[in-house]
Amino acid sequence: MSDILFSVFPNENFIDLSLYQFGWEHCAPAHSYGPAARNHFLFHYVISGTGTLMADDAKGMTQTYQVKSGQGFMIFPQQINTYISDAEYPWEYVWLEFDGLRVKEAIEIAGLGRDNPVYHAHSKDLRQDMMNEMLYIAQHGDAAPFHLIGHLFLFLDFLTRSAASMHLNQGGRLRDFYIREALAFIEQNFQNDISVEDIATTCGLNRSYFGKIFKDTVGKSPQEFLLNYRMAKAAELLKLTTLSIGDISNAVGYANQLHFSRAFKNVYGLSPRSWRNQNQVIRQDSSQ
Template sequence: MSNVLFSIFPNERFVDLGLYQYGWEQCEPLHSYGPYARNHYLFHYVISGAGTLMSTDSKGMTNTYHIKSGEGFLIHPKQVNTYSADRDHPWEYTWLEFDGLRVKEALELAGLTMDNPVYHSNARDLSLELKNEMLYIANHSDQSPFHLIGHLYLFLDYLTRSSSSRRMMRGGKLQDFYIREATSFIEQNFQNDISVEDIAAFCNLNRSYFGKIFRDAVGKSPQEFLISYRMTKAAELLKLTELTIKDIGNAVGYPSQLHFSRAFKKTYGISPREWRSENKIASGTGKGKMG
């Protein structure tokens, strides 16, 4: 029997919560990976054994963490990290690489940050379910994308509920309603010429107050969220369609191709044309970065 399972998720059309690659491995003594920086969030759960994580914090300083069975660790996008198995008791772990517009909120609720990347459980039964969901995904790559995304949602639920660093939900129920209204308005109107004032007006709120509660809840300003949503949709269209760059810009609210290309490059670091050439859809499986 192989000591590793590794799969690449074949579908990137999921905006709120998406899966990229996932797997399981029984590592050899001192097996290491890195230094490396991911493009998405990567979570490992240690089933048995132990190992070491070295990762940069929010100030760019490298910290070392010793992690054992029943614990886990989260790697953030662009965070430089190296992790290695113990010499005498090498770890067995399962991992998921994921991202999406709703992920930051869930991870903040779990209390997992660049400065606090280690997962400790406050409920053994919930952490067991967390492990089971991760292993289910790792062992069922033949299931449909919707099926696997459903289990990814369950994983996030167990992660947020079982983390000992869990933060309590904010109490403002009315504010939560406004945020849902605002994000729904953006999702339905991102292709139109809308502004932050339009979103605030839809919610019947003063712009400055709306901006504050939105940033507090989502971690981005309304304008940043709108741009992020548009660019995510643009990337989908670049990957999945043969539309021209100009038509895609129009489809996500940028009548000017120049303005669209500038916004896209600011988000992804390369032009829409370059991104399309590098991200053509692969069928089923392919090469990728393992856990």
């Protein structure tokens, strides 16, 4: 027999994002549902085990997909579908049925469609966060409607961020978001010992993919941009303050003054001291 939690959302007065039914189930071996069609979007995340999804594609042809733990599948409104738990390794999944004005865009950002209904995550942490939000909703069916809708928004956030990097939309809105996040992180943390890996992690992307979209958008690799940003800040301090070279080195994230001086000369063609002598606005008092 199956173990199951099931709830019906009590309020349909939400327009941007609404919840209809939700639950969790540890299915019996070979347990099946369908063929059937839903009125809204229905997303299953497979916690353990495996199973089979059969669903009509955009042309109305039935396609078969194997879905295992760590993956998920989206069922679309009015789409004929059947899904069957594996006879030996029956799946355990959590599911949400939802709809609203904001849903189509989110699903497109996540790269899901009738021709591509299986969810794959590029980030284990974001995938885990998404699952936790789904389980929270499933386990709190008696919570206030606004509370559950808040967690549904968080679910959509983790869904899009965990899957979207492989499916950027044509308008590049998601790519622009990642670049803004990266630039803000650099601006706020350039003085610390940060790496490209740290910046990519902040955006929820793997390093190689982040490096590609950053260079495509900005025109420089993340390493080049971070170096040039630090050196520009150093030049500003050299020009406008009387801080020592060592203090400026530390202020832009270089604990080793020699490494800083080499990096500065590579960018500006002069040592920090020589550049300051030519450009400083605030002159040190020669009597001191």
